[in-house]
Amino acid sequence: MKPVAIRNIPRAPAEHVAALSRFGVSTIHEAMGRSGLMKPYLRPIYPGAAACGTAVTVLAQPGDNWMLHVAVEMCRPGDMLVVAVTTDNTDGMFGELLATSLKARGVVGLVIDAGCRDVKALTEIRFPVWPRAVNPRGTVKATPGCVNVPVVCAGALVNPGDVVAADDDGVVVVPRADAEAVARAAAAREAKEEATRKRLAAGELGLDIYGMREALAKAGLVWLDEAP
Amino acid sequence: MKPVAIRNIPRAPAEHVAALSRFGVSTIHEAMGRSGLMKPYLRPIYPGAAACGTAVTVLAQPGDNWMLHVAVEMCRPGDMLVVAVTTDNTDGMFGELLATSLKARGVVGLVIDAGCRDVKALTEIRFPVWPRAVNPRGTVKATPGCVNVPVVCAGALVNPGDVVAADDDGVVVVPRADAEAVARAAAAREAKEEATRKRLAAGELGLDIYGMREALAKAGLVWLDEAP
Amino acid sequence: MKPVAIRNIPRAPAEHVAALSRFGVSTIHEAMGRSGLMKPYLRPIYPGAAACGTAVTVLAQPGDNWMLHVAVEMCRPGDMLVVAVTTDNTDGMFGELLATSLKARGVVGLVIDAGCRDVKALTEIRFPVWPRAVNPRGTVKATPGCVNVPVVCAGALVNPGDVVAADDDGVVVVPRADAEAVARAAAAREAKEEATRKRLAAGELGLDIYGMREALAKAGLVWLDEAP
């Protein structure tokens, strides 16, 4: 790994990001054919956190947040900062000061496969963060990493400029070139689900709506009136 | 394991469930002689979640929520759905649509040794869930499991029809036949604790209320005025 | 380990505790040269929990909360109870009754490397607890441990009388003799951060404020306009 910081990256078009931002993470993930998720250990620092933006990526060393400072300069309004680490680490690489700086640049949120601190202040200013841990542990600025290279963050591949959406459910990555198609598929899925929701609320069974009984029987399921 | 779904199960009587529902999980667990708890990794999806009902049980395959649809049909008002999985898995087997369906049938909550998604929507409609993880990951409907067989869920044995109570502290299972006796024991315990609480609030020490000093000395505890 | 309970301990002076209590855990930890933190698996039972006090320490056996009762008697107003266990354990050693007793003695909070229960009641009475798990599991009173001996709690050494501060970010221990100096250093740090915060909010970059560009280049970082 050679330390490098890339200034300019192709980003998913703003209108595609806007289209995706109307949907929840679970819906987007389904619309992608059930792919793109980060591991569920990333959790929002406050309930109701939600953000959707274009990824500026960071590859950091454990216990070292130097590259986050480098990345700030690469950020534009509508970006989402995505921080991967070369190894498992939960140190508090991010806090109120960096959030202030990112907000000043129009960044919409942060996904970090490491720790976050100052959660009270971040909650007050409503800067949403999805860390793997809350941790006051401070970090050094000693070893460079990378900005805007492809990274694996919490188990998912992220290319700079991809769309990253995050909410109470988790975090999903949409490849830049797929953003428009995924937004369309998400809209279709949501429309369909709305109809199903009404039928279920009225007491119809999924078994009947989806016509599952025959497939279940074929797969070997046996219904009994009482335990044998 | 042969895939089977049992339609009718004996349930703990509604009045016993009602009696138990007045107590917290910690109290019920103590009233059972400190047994019946599920592992503490099951956590409610919102603060203040609480539910108590008769168990309809599901044994699902990892990454497959087919049997939840089968189970919905077996549910009656006052039931609590309890989902075990054949192996450790955190996929998002349950979300808003299934919750809508369960609510329509009068189900009071869900305990699931797997993942849950749509937590924002579930919180808004106040459908309480105790999952082992929040996870947007979608599931297939490919391999049948069982409904209303005895299951081990999060370390606890649950028989269909047992009472399952859950709140901010965790989840406890009360065998069907013990529900009435446990409710009585819980009431007795709570009455006694109320008296103790007042004395403690007034500044009395547990050491004195419970008469522990002698037993502690006998067990070898030595009091010193200063560190040696 | 001989079971012993020490009645009198030297405590950090109240004015030093008061001085420290004005700062967050992350700031105090930085002011100590990035030391003193407990592991991040300790989490507050409700958002906004915060406490700062002098440590009364407990070393308990797994699944046994007898020594907490012994410790209550040693507590004075302004103390923070710190419970270590001889082995990893998440049983619910602490709940509403003990909290009532501690409140009656003026204790400001509890840090426990084990489980806590009755979180709803504890939240209502605003008694802050930092446990490693929420767990209804009850405990026995069978084997004595120690009160007011040095303990390792969640990875940090705590001597009786040290200052322990806890908030949404985590828990930090300040050695008794260092409390005053650390409070001063924290104040200095906070003043400096306030100035930086304003500059960052105005759009200045950390890279420039901290003068990092040259050091980064020297350490090998290369800036590129585009990905190679």
Added chain:
Amino acid sequence: MKPVAIRNIPRAPAEHVAALSRFGVSTIHEAMGRSGLMKPYLRPIYPGAAACGTAVTVLAQPGDNWMLHVAVEMCRPGDMLVVAVTTDNTDGMFGELLATSLKARGVVGLVIDAGCRDVKALTEIRFPVWPRAVNPRGTVKATPGCVNVPVVCAGALVNPGDVVAADDDGVVVVPRADAEAVARAAAAREAKEEATRKRLAAGELGLDIYGMREALAKAGLVWLDEAP
């Protein structure tokens, strides 16, 4: 939970145990329709460990091995001791002395959802143990539990007298009444696998032997000569 020790239990017949002992754990588990497994965190203390016997069950308190001493008296030649704990615990509840005692009574091995110590000595005398951790931590003898009640051990329900088999792959529980049928099914499976093994070794593909190609295509799999 009332502390109780049951002296006499019905055991699976010795000839059924002998029949099962010829097969590996993976084969037995498959022959049961893929059920009966304990969680994979139980690992043998030395490579090549293998045992199969009738379960004498223990429910112990965390950090307390008193009931293991009680259980020894209930053991007969051909038994396997199975120790569950009321809560997660890794203390070293079992070591060389207890192993000496169990060997003297003809016990064939130990499965324990807690810690084990003296692994060097146990390896030398070839007493096989499947613990969840190796841990020198000693335990107290202070609080009684149960012997020969149904327990949930490492996620699996074990009734006294069930057959428990363990090897390098893990641990499986066969209900007493099913032992004979499972042994027969295991034999059938092994015979069938032997034939398959030969064909696979000769270069035939599982795709062809099992006739999977059509089912895969029907399930949506597409074969491409090159990446698109």
Added chain:
Amino acid sequence: MKPVAIRNIPRAPAEHVAALSRFGVSTIHEAMGRSGLMKPYLRPIYPGAAACGTAVTVLAQPGDNWMLHVAVEMCRPGDMLVVAVTTDNTDGMFGELLATSLKARGVVGLVIDAGCRDVKALTEIRFPVWPRAVNPRGTVKATPGCVNVPVVCAGALVNPGDVVAADDDGVVVVPRADAEAVARAAAAREAKEEATRKRLAAGELGLDIYGMREALAKAGLVWLDEAP
């Protein structure tokens, strides 16, 4: 994710694989600038396991090993099978039969971000596997995934045809195009280390060989004769 199986992939040239196979995983990882590692939870099933080959990749569903059968057909002599799963899963997807089949096709080893079983038999036939767990749990064949698409396995991106090397230390991925250069860098590193090893064995200090004393002092390290 659309289920797809790619028959033909570009592979790193055999001579580059051969060149890399002479080095340990730690050396290769260093020669790549400290990148390419999978997470350390992947462990060999027996001491001394070592393999180096070209990756045939699988993306499987949890608890479903269908795609491994599809992948066998795509394997050639010198390949290494690399199995990723769409979600965390430790089921025993791989055992003796599949190993027999892979051996028949000249495959050198298996890296799997899931479980493995039949470890005794696999050890006897010396087929090396790096799983995340040993687990007898059987799997279904119900839902297709992918073969020979890029996958994230245990935190590392693997493209089909990349070189994957594994030994007692862990698993490393070398991008196909970098294989030759990395082998050269590894050779250079090993030569240099050999010289250093001799000097260290003779009692010279790394501090002096690497000339670290000045840099340490500059970074703030203070040497004291005695504790203050």
Added chain:
Amino acid sequence: MKPVAIRNIPRAPAEHVAALSRFGVSTIHEAMGRSGLMKPYLRPIYPGAAACGTAVTVLAQPGDNWMLHVAVEMCRPGDMLVVAVTTDNTDGMFGELLATSLKARGVVGLVIDAGCRDVKALTEIRFPVWPRAVNPRGTVKATPGCVNVPVVCAGALVNPGDVVAADDDGVVVVPRADAEAVARAAAAREAKEEATRKRLAAGELGLDIYGMREALAKAGLVWLDEAP
């Protein structure tokens, strides 16, 4: 934390270390009144590893092994190097080269709350290491830490010069001043156990040898001939 390296430390006398080295870790831990253990996640890199020596302590930064080089110079024959890290980290801070250097100085082993690599080579030269993980991940040399200050390593407080013993069971720390007394207590314990072992091997029960029946009954245990 100010970076400091202390050259001279008081060490437990060689004859006390020699006396302790005759006993296993479990015995020493018991002889200390069941204290002094490190967490059981530290495991030896090969079966049969055993070492006992005087602690030279290191406090390292995550992913940075600079201070190990500093520590080598402080080591003398009979020392045991003990490495703590400021935060959870499993990077491979230690390998063959450092082992060569330590061997040249007469160091008997390494305990490290981080990763270790080159396990094959270390096994061949029989240099015993107790790491928390095996990991090829290389480290930087960028940020100084401390040598020969008190550290918390894997949950245990270690002062420089304390005796650290490690074997297949785990790792224990004996305070320097207690070494002689602990060795004596260990010898007494072992003598007593030898007598008990013989009686147990002859078929006597621990229940009778230790006279536990009455205490068990008093504590509430009930014996039943059959399950109720």
